[in-house]
Amino acid sequence: MGYIICQATIHHLRGRLRALRAKYAGKRAKGMGTMDKILIFEAIFLISYTIADLVIFYHVGAEPTTLTACVFSVCGLENGVMGWIKTNKDNAGKEAPEPPEDRPEPPDAGTT
Numbered sequence: 712m713g714y715i716i717c718q719a720t721i722h723h724l725r726g727r728l729r730a731l732r733a734k735y736a737g738k739r740a741k742g743m744g745t746m747d748k749i750l751i752f753e754a755i756f757l758i759s760y761t762i763a764d765l766v767i768f769y770h771v772g773a774e775p776t777t778l779t780a781c782v783f784s785v786c787g788l789e790n791g792v793m794g795w796i797k798t799n800k801d802n803a804g805k806e807a808p809e810p811p812e813d814r815p816e817p818p819d820a821g822t823t
Contacts, residue, residue, distance in 0.1 A: 746793050746796075746797065749789070749793065750790070750793070753786050753789065753790065756786070757782075757783070757786060760779075764779060
């Protein structure tokens with residue numbers, strides 16, 4: 712009984728996979744965007760900076776606190792600006808919804 716159920720499930724899933732492949736045939740997936748590349752670069756840079764900072768701290772006994780603050784603040788600012796740009800791009804494509812026409816406006820609307 713279990714064998715028959717498994718075979719039926721496999722047959723169903725293969726049919727579904729064929730249908731999905733036919734539906735998305737010819738459509739190319741989007742490549743990695745510039746913002747994604749910048750985020751990956753920043754992650755690698757911050758990890759390597761942190762490791763180098765720990766090595767300097769181990770050998771010298773002091774940390775370059777001003778440099779560390781500047782590096783992390785510049786990267787944080789860059790990420791904030793990229794997030795702001797992304798949010799504005801997402802919101803630019805959306806329009807404000809219209810209120811339903813079957814609902815009347817309240818009597819005090821428009822008065823102060």
